[in-house]
Amino acid sequence: MHAAVIVFPGSNCDRDLAVAFRNAGARVSMVWHKDTALPGGVDVIAVPGGFSFGDYLRCGAIAANSPICRAVVAHAERGGYVLGVCNGFQVLTETGLLPGALLRNANLKYICKTVELRVETADSAFTAGYSAGEVITIPIAHHDGNYFADDDTLARLRGEDRVAFTYCDNPNGSVGDIAGLLSHNRRVLGMMPHPERMAEAAHGGTQGAALFDGLVGRFETA
């Protein structure tokens, strides 16, 4: 399985994501934002956390309009897998691949701590390694993680079983406690928490590793 990690100016979780994918058995290419095409044979694209373009204008807005993001959108539209973590989730909402938007945290504070998440669905390559209802411990680190979608969108996301993770104790004001959500075809996942920061024993926990193992495993059994 071949994963591509996109690197923007200001990305700071790109190498962590690459390590998590490699530990799960993937081959990883780092792809610079000015590139217009992905390396051949890419199965999964990962959009990392950080502060792309200094969060200027809106978090993720400039990155979403960078040359490589046209290739990311085309990959997703062909049915390819895309994982967006933290700033990557913000980028994916700005491209329109995922609905809604991420606003400033309701308490206006940058929040960096380890939180409990409830896995809401195991029905995706990203969450197949968990069971629905399982509670996992994953770190968050963000200032703009307050997920917003209008009532109709929220009802649709729930009706289609597209909420992947919720916060057990909502830290940031997100509607419906949403921490991560899936696209209509369940192949694009955006989440504010950082599974790559809880993926090996030295991190203090390994509950994020199942996400990468599940995703890589999907290609090995296919």
Next chain:
Amino acid sequence: MKARVHVMLKNGVLDPQGEAVRHALGQLGFDGVEGVRQGKVIEIDLAESDAEAARARVTEMCEKLLANTVIETYSVEIA
């Protein structure tokens, strides 16, 4: 020509920064501040000399980049 774009969060979208400003104004003794909404002003210098063409161009900029219409509204002034 010059264009001025105002971007505001839509009604119904929580504005925690506006709320913090409202709270701070109250603490400074400014009574009767019932609501504060914080937005952005973006000024653009354009080579275009036709006002309607400039407005159309800036509107396209708003739709593509300057505003996120999921959460924000925008208005365009041309001068």
